[in-house]
Amino acid sequence: MSIKRIKDYVNQEITVQGWLYNKRSSGKIVFLIVRDGSGLVQGVLVKSEAGEALFALANSATQESSVRIRGKVQENPKAPGGYEMLIGDLEIIGRAEPYPLTHKEHGVDFLMEHRHLWIRTPRQNIILRIRSEIEKALRDFFHERDFILADAPIITPAACEGTTTLFELDYHGERGFLSQSGQLYSEANAMAFGKTYCFGPTFRAEKSKTRRHLMEFWMLEAEMAFHDMEDSLQIQEEMICYVVRRILEKHRADLEHIGRDVSKLEGIKPPFPRISYSDAVRMIQESGEDFPWGEDFGAPHETLLSGKFAAPVFVHRYPAAIKAFYMKPDPADARVVLGADLLAPEGYGEIIGGGQRIDDPDLLEQRIREHRLPEEAFAWYLDLRRYGTVPHAGFGLGLERMVAWLCGLEHIRETIPFPRMLHKIYP
RNA sequence: UCCUCGAUAGCUCAAUGGUAGAGCACCCGGCUGUUAACCGGGUGGUUGUAGGUUCGAGUCCUACUCGAGGAGCCA
Numbered sequence: 001m002s003i004k005r006i007k008d009y010v011n012q013e014i015t016v017q018g019w020l021y022n023k024r025s026s027g028k029i030v031f032l033i034v035r036d037g038s039g040l041v042q043g044v045l046v047k048s049e050a051g052e053a054l055f056a057l058a059n060s061a062t063q064e065s066s067v068r069i070r071g072k073v074q075e076n077p078k079a080p081g082g083y084e085m086l087i088g089d090l091e092i093i094g095r096a097e098p099y100p101l102t103h104k105e106h107g108v109d110f111l112m113e114h115r116h117l118w119i120r121t122p123r124q125n126i127i128l129r130i131r132s133e134i135e136k137a138l139r140d141f142f143h144e145r146d147f148i149l150a151d152a153p154i155i156t157p158a159a160c161e162g163t164t165t166l167f168e169l170d171y172h173g174e175r176g177f178l179s180q181s182g183q184l185y186s187e188a189n190a191m192a193f194g195k196t197y198c199f200g201p202t203f204r205a206e207k208s209k210t211r212r213h214l215m216e217f218w219m220l221e222a223e224m225a226f227h228d229m230e231d232s233l234q235i236q237e238e239m240i241c242y243v244v245r246r247i248l249e250k251h252r253a254d255l256e257h258i259g260r261d262v263s264k265l266e267g268i269k270p271p272f273p274r275i276s277y278s279d280a281v282r283m284i285q286e287s288g289e290d291f292p293w294g295e296d297f298g299a300p301h302e303t304l305l306s307g308k309f310a311a312p313v314f315v316h317r318y319p320a321a322i323k324a325f326y327m328k329p330d331p332a333d334a335r336v337v338l339g340a341d342l343l344a345p346e347g348y349g350e351i352i353g354g355g356q357r358i359d360d361p362d363l364l365e366q367r368i369r370e371h372r373l374p375e376e377a378f379a380w381y382l383d384l385r386r387y388g389t390v391p392h393a394g395f396g397l398g399l400e401r402m403v404a405w406l407c408g409l410e411h412i413r414e415t416i417p418f419p420r421m422l423h424k425i426y427p
Numbered sequence: 428u429c430c431u432c433g434a435u436a437g438c439u440c441a442a443u444g445g446u447a448g449a450g451c452a453c454c455c456g457g458c459u460g461u462u463a464a465c466c467g468g469g470u471g472g473u474u475g476u477a478g479g480u481u482c483g484a485g486u487c488c489u490a491c492u493c494g495a496g497g498a499g500c501c502a
Contacts, residue, residue: 028459046459063452078460098437103463104451105439109494164501181502206500207428219502298499341502350502398502423493 004038006073006083015070016041016085019120020061020096022103030058032087033080034069037125042084043069050087057090064096064120112413116427119417126254127414130247131403135199137246138220138397141239142197147222150189152182152198157377165205167215178203183396184326184381186223187357190392191384197222209422211411212299212349214400216420223394229328229338229356232393233314236342236352237270239397240312244268247406260408264346267310274314277336280305296322299349306343312351316340325367328356338393348405354395361385 001014018036025031032043047055061067071085100110101117111118118124142149155171156179167178182198189196202219224232244265247255255262275283284291284301296318297305306313317336320329327337339355358364364385368378403415413419418427 022463024461024464026458026461026464029461031461031464033462042461044460048459076460078462080462098453100437100452102438102452105463107439107495109434110438112494202502204501208500209495210497210499213501217502296500299497353502396502401502 002038003034003036003041006039006041006081006085009073010075010083011072013070013072013088014085015068016043017068017093018066020063020065020067022063023058023061025059030055032058032061032067032069032090034067035120035122035125040080040122042079042081043071043087043090044084045087045090054087054090057092058087061090061092062096063099064117066093066096067091068093112419112424113426115418123258124414126251126258127403127407127409128417130251130254130407131399131415133247133250134243134403134406135218135399137243138239138399139199140246141242142222145195145235147195147197148189148193150186150193150196150198151200152179152185152189152221154179154200167203167205180204181219181396182221183223183394186221186394187381187384187392190223190225190394191388191390194226195222195224207422210299211413212401212404214412214416214419214421217416218399219396220399221394221396223392225390225392227356227393228391229316229340229393232354232356232395233274233316233340236314236354236395236397237272240272240342241268241270243402244406255407258407260406264310264408265406269311272311272314272342273309274316274340275305276316277318280315283308294319294321302343302349303347306345306347306349310345312342312344314340314342323355325371325373326357326364328358329363342395344401344405346405346408348401350398351401351405352395352397354393356391356393359385359389359391361389 001009001016003016003018016034016036018034020032021035021040022033023030028047030045032045034041034043045055045058050058068091069085069087070089071087073083073085075082076084100114101121119128155169155176157174157176164180166180169176169178180202182200186196186198189198197220199220200218201216203216205215222235224235248262248265252262278293280297281291281293283305287304291301305315316339317330317333318339319335320327320337323337323339327339330336330338337355339353341350342352343349344351358367361382365382368375400412400415404412407415409415413421
């Protein structure tokens with residue numbers, strides 16, 4: 001019996017299995033607040049009705065002990081959630097030792113050290129349940145549109161884009177790296193399946209230490225043959241709206257419970273505003289900053305730009321020099337590429353990066369040389385252009401940033417059960 | 428890697444350079460509708476580490492360790 005469905009069982013006898021979240025007692029009545037991962041329910045036990053032995057047992061239960069309670073469900077406005085159980089029987093399955101996490105405030109350091117217990121608390125529990133639904137919505141979105149899930153390898157032989165720092169490992173005597181992106185493999189998959197996506201963990205070894213970074217994060221990467229940048233932007237737009245709609249539909253009360261202003265999400269509708277990199281530079285300059293064309297935006301710039309719009313905003317056609325080697329140049333202006341980032345509102349920054357890929361084999365080869373990438377490692381990638389090249393485009397969505405935005409979180413560490421952060425690998 | 432700030436009881440925090448305290452947790456007792464329940468009592472400390480200044484250091488100085496916030500890089 002899941003606590004979430006308790007309202008369907010009024011006046012019926014049910015059994016709930018869970019953990020003792022909290023207990024309040026007086027001499028002749030005791031309240032046991034039990035959680036089971038789906039919600040909380042208050043169990044009531046009156047001494048005169050339950051008898052000495054059962055009453056003493058209930059009084060002795062410690063916080064987070066695992067319990068099984070049986071009793072009749074009844075409506076009661078005084079109970080949290082509006083329903084409670086009159087306990088007829090109680091079994092303590094595993095008595096908990098003194099529990100480190102009290103119902104008072106704790107510091108971040110302490111909570112992170114006890115992340116394995118912190119995820120039991122209501123707020124963390126809600127966030128991670130929303131994450132679960134976001135992942136499911138994303139998968140539903142792509143499967144409804146006939147995308148094939150084709151996962152990319154996590155252990156790779158070379159840097160994907162050649163720029164960022166990777167985690168290196170010994171692959172039976174060869175050098176291996178933890179993947180920083182599945183994109184190149186997704187391109188191969190797109191040539192095999194047409195429309196594909198992959199969804200898995202991604203690793204960055206940079207010593208980033210901000211509220212927006214993790215060493216290990218989950219990225220959904222879609223790649224579509226016979227699609228250009230415009231097609232890709234439309235799919236991104238639809239995808240974001242699909243997920244927002246789903247979360248509002250299934251988790252509105254949860255969002256409100258964790259203090260999210262849902263009106264900010266209700267306004268998320270297509271089409272999203274689109275500005276070019278050059279427009280964005282102009283907007284930054286108009287704000288009074290001396291920002292040269294050709295430089296990449298920093299976090300404060302992204303916040304400034306996204307702050308001008310209520311919906312997520314696409315920034316497209318970045319200078320080729322600050323983007324990855326595989327980005328296709330804009331035929332109308334060779335200085336820029338057909339790539340776009342999606343900036344989430346409210347200062348949440350970049351949640352998607354994507355664009356159209358180079359489909360010409362000679363240009364791609366030239367770019368690989370210009371970027372001084374190991375040519376042998378990219379031989380297979382060039383093959384994709386040699387054997388039936390097509391215009392294609394794709395994008396990568398950072399799951400944790402999406403969760404942070406939808407839930408309105410200050411810090412990305414709360415968006416994943418066990419965040420891997422700089423110098424933090426326990427628990 | 429850089430900048431700023433911090434580290435005192437299991438937790439959250441106090442303590443003019445002069446005897447280390449409170450609330451919560453835990454243990455004991457009380458209370459028939461609690462809402463982070465409440466009331467009374469109790470247990471609990473090498474003040475992050477190492478050194479220095481001083482009659483005397485939680486407090487001042489130096490180094491280190493760990494952490495937080497931000498920057499850069501990125502999703």
